[in-house]
Amino acid sequence: MSRKQLYPLVSVDVALFCVEDGQLKVLLVRRAQDPARHAWALPGGLIQPEGDASLEGAALRVLRDKIDVHVEAPTQVATFSGPGRDPRGWSMATLFYALLPRDHVQAVEKHKVEQLEWTDAHDPGRALAFDHSEQLASAVGALQQRVSARQLPLHLLPQEFTLTQLQRTCEAILRRDLDKSVFRRRLMDSADLVDTGRLTEGGRQRPARLFSAAEEFRWG
Amino acid sequence: MSRKQLYPLVSVDVALFCVEDGQLKVLLVRRAQDPARHAWALPGGLIQPEGDASLEGAALRVLRDKIDVHVEAPTQVATFSGPGRDPRGWSMATLFYALLPRDHVQAVEKHKVEQLEWTDAHDPGRALAFDHSEQLASAVGALQQRVSARQLPLHLLPQEFTLTQLQRTCEAILRRDLDKSVFRRRLMDSADLVDTGRLTEGGRQRPARLFSAAEEFRWG
DNA sequence: AGAATAGTGTCTGTCAGACAGTATCGC
DNA sequence: GCGATACTGTCTGACAGACACTATTCT
Numbered sequence: 001m002s003r004k005q006l007y008p009l010v011s012v013d014v015a016l017f018c019v020e021d022g023q024l025k026v027l028l029v030r031r032a033q034d035p036a037r038h039a040w041a042l043p044g045g046l047i048q049p050e051g052d053a054s055l056e057g058a059a060l061r062v063l064r065d066k067i068d069v070h071v072e073a074p075t076q077v078a079t080f081s082g083p084g085r086d087p088r089g090w091s092m093a094t095l096f097y098a099l100l101p102r103d104h105v106q107a108v109e110k111h112k113v114e115q116l117e118w119t120d121a122h123d124p125g126r127a128l129a130f131d132h133s134e135q136l137a138s139a140v141g142a143l144q145q146r147v148s149a150r151q152l153p154l155h156l157l158p159q160e161f162t163l164t165q166l167q168r169t170c171e172a173i174l175r176r177d178l179d180k181s182v183f184r185r186r187l188m189d190s191a192d193l194v195d196t197g198r199l200t201e202g203g204r205q206r207p208a209r210l211f212s213a214a215e216e217f218r219w220g
Numbered sequence: 221m222s223r224k225q226l227y228p229l230v231s232v233d234v235a236l237f238c239v240e241d242g243q244l245k246v247l248l249v250r251r252a253q254d255p256a257r258h259a260w261a262l263p264g265g266l267i268q269p270e271g272d273a274s275l276e277g278a279a280l281r282v283l284r285d286k287i288d289v290h291v292e293a294p295t296q297v298a299t300f301s302g303p304g305r306d307p308r309g310w311s312m313a314t315l316f317y318a319l320l321p322r323d324h325v326q327a328v329e330k331h332k333v334e335q336l337e338w339t340d341a342h343d344p345g346r347a348l349a350f351d352h353s354e355q356l357a358s359a360v361g362a363l364q365q366r367v368s369a370r371q372l373p374l375h376l377l378p379q380e381f382t383l384t385q386l387q388r389t390c391e392a393i394l395r396r397d398l399d400k401s402v403f404r405r406r407l408m409d410s411a412d413l414v415d416t417g418r419l420t421e422g423g424r425q426r427p428a429r430l431f432s433a434a435e436e437f438r439w440g
Numbered sequence: 441a442g443a444a445t446a447g448t449g450t451c452t453g454t455c456a457g458a459c460a461g462t463a464t465c466g467c
Numbered sequence: 468g469c470g471a472t473a474c475t476g477t478c479t480g481a482c483a484g485a486c487a488c489t490a491t492t493c494t
Contacts, residue, residue, distance in 0.1 A: 005269045007227035010312065049225045049310035055301040079299045079314050081275040090269035092230065094299050094312075164473075181475075182456060205472040206464040384446075402483060404447075425445040426491040 008081070009091035012058045013044035013132065014074065015121070015139035016067070018100040019156050023120055024143075024172045026136060027100075028128070029066065030115035035087045036129035038114070042136065043067060044093060059096040067116070071098040072155050073219050077135075077142045085131045093130075097139040099155035099219065122175055147173050152192050154213040160196055162208040163187065192217045228301070229311035232278045233264035233352065234294065235359035236287070237341060238320045239376050244363075244392045246341035246356060247320075248348070249286065250334040255307045256349035258334070262356065263287060264313060279316040287336065291318040292375050293439050297355075297362045305351045313350075317359040319375035319439065342395055367393050372412050374433040380416055382428040383407065412437045 016027040028040045045062045052058040059074045074096040081092035105118070119125065121140050127133060147153055147170055154161075156169050167183050187193060194214050199207035236247040248260045265282045272278040279294045294316040301312035325338070339345065341360050347353060367373055367390055374381075376389050387403050407413060414434050419427035 008230055008267055008269050010228055010230060047228055047310075049228050049303070052310075053302060055299060055312065076298055078296055079275060081314075082273060083269070090267075090272075092275065092314075094301075162473085179457060179459085180473090181459080184474075185456085203472075204466045205470080206466090206474085208473055382446085399484060399486085400446090401448075401450095401486080405483090420446095423445075424493045425443080426447085426493090428446055 005089050009086060009088055010047045011044050011091070011093045012047065012055055012062060013042045013093050013095050013135055014059050014062055015042055015077075015095065015097040015136055016063065016069070016071070016100055017097060017121060017139075017143065017156065018102060018105050018118065019169045019172045020102060020105060020118065022168055022172055024122060024140070024175075025118040026121035026124070026139075027067065028117050028119050028124065030117075031129060032114045039129035040117075040124075040126055041129035042095075042132045055094045056096065059094075059098070063098065069100065069104065071100060074098040075142070075146075075220060077139050080131055080135060093135070095135045095139060097143055099153060101156060101158055103158040144174055150186070151219070152187075152190065152217075153219075154192065154217060155219055160198065160210040160212050162200060162210060164208060166211070225309050229306060229308055230267045231264050231311070231313045232267065232275055232282060233262045233313050233315050233355055234279050234282055235262055235297075235315065235317040235341070235356055236283065236289070236291070236320055237317060237359075237363065237376065238322060238325050238338065239389045239392045240322060240325060240338065242388055242392055244341040244360070244395075245338040246344065246359075247287065248337050248339050248344065250337075251349060252334045259349035260337075260344075260346055261349035262315075262352045275314045276316065279314075279318070283318065289320065289324065291320055294318045295362070295366075295440055297359050300351055300355060313355070315355045315359060317363055319373060321376060321378055323378040364394055370406070371439070372407075372410065372437075373439075374412065374437060375439055380418065380430040380432050382420060382430060384428060386431070 018025050027043065029043050031037055031039050031041050043062055043066045045058070045066070047055070047058050052061060056074055056076065060070070063069050063071060075098070077095040077097060079092055079094045083090045085091055121136065124133070124136065128136065152166065153169055153173060157165060163184055167178055167180065170183070171178055192214050193211045196210045196212050198210040200210060201207065238245050247263065249263050251257055251259050251261050263282055263286045265278070265286070267275070267278050272281060276294055276296065280290070283289050283291060295318070297315040297317060299312055299314045303310045305311055341356065344353070344356065348356065372386065373389055373393060377385060383404055387398055387400065390403070391398055412434050413431045416430045416432050418430040420430060421427065
């Protein structure tokens with residue numbers, strides 16, 4: 001690209017998280033087009049000023065078109081920029097993360113993308129295209145900070161869940177064990193949780209109470 | 221502007237803070253050019269892909285060109301976007317804030333800008349151009365969050381300062397009084413402060429110890 | 441001595457961590 | 468009863484808030 005560049009390339013990238021097998025996972029796509037064809041990357045795409053109402057709208061569109069999935073409230077993390085991060089020229093990418101409930105993890109493959117894969121978000125085990133390795137680390141850090149600050153990652157859980165499931169989810173995000181007693185004591189006061197009155201069934205142990213997110217719960 | 225828009229307008233805006241008279245202040249400029257000519261706004265400007273190494277570099281350039289000032293480490297807050305925020309079309313602006321030491325507050329006026337003014341950052345007392353009122357609130361919030369999380373706003377202070385000055389600075393940011401004993405107790409452990417061994421002179425009361433930022437201190 | 445600001449000591453309540461104990465299910 | 472998981476109680480140490488106290492300068 002040797003044209004005189006008046007405008008930067010503007011895109012959004014999305015770190016879509018889920019928790020499975022006690023592990024925080026992120027969705028990676030194998031790129032089907034240049035640049036960085038065949039490399040693993042976070043899903044992303046260029047802004048479409050005609051169609052997008054905002055960067056957040058663009059992030060939702062990317063998830064809808066590439067992964068065929070809808071999420072609540074993508075959260076903006078930061079904007080990465082510079083002349084070197086994309087071979088096509090001066091570019092910037094605004095990074096979002098989003099949380100996918102564990103019972104929605106049937107991400108359907110679509111066109112344009114060769115392959116999808118859920119990978120350990122803390123250690124994807126490969127270099128990602130562009131600056132996406134750095135972006136992923138930022139997104140994980142932002143998510144951890146939120147959870148450390150007592151925000152409950154309820155969007156990662158099914159409609160109804162037990163306190164133990166919630167604890168395991170937080171542990172997967174923070175990558176350390178939490179004390180059950182401390183964890184529950186803090187949740188006593190939480191206005192974000194509603195006791196449904198129902199209990200788990202079918203386990204071969206004492207049933208657990210089922211909770212759901214309060215009507216007013218918002219991530220952010 | 222009715223041309224079919226392929227690229228969004230990309231700019232940076234900067235909330236430059238200082239603390240003066242026990243008040244957190246932000247630098248506003250009166251715009252000399254359309255759009256929003258004559259309106260008060262945060263200093264900002266369009267990205268120049270030819271010259272800027274990154275968005276942060278663009279923020280530094282804006283401060284240098286418009287205000288003739290250099291600051292340490294502008295901090296990225298968020299990116300605002302949408303078709304409606306600038307009359308010229310689909311636009312996005314990445315917001316930074318920066319801290320100016322109280323002894324550097326001789327911001328020189330330059331061309332392009334009609335007027336500069338330091339204004340109460342918590343209550344600028346006027347509507348700002350574009351979405352800059354919202355941006356300012358975000359920047360203040362981000363700064364407050366940092367200070368609440370124990371980060372010391374040393375870049376707002378002169379080279380050497382007393383603990384009382386530091387406390388007054390934090391109070392101006394958080395807009396509430398802090399307890400002297402508690403404040404100092406926490407600073408005992410801080411690796412960010414170095415006791416210079418010098419004392420204030422010239423006051424008509426007991427001299428105070430002078431501190432400076434540690435070599436390793438970084439904002440962020 | 442008195443004003444003014446610098447700096448310290450101490451009591452108390454809150455809360456996190458650690459860990460042990462009790463409860464209730466299936467088998 | 469036993470294994471397994473759900474849930475609760477309690478001790479302790481760290482720390483924040485509140486507030487009174489001492490220290491050191493100038494006038």
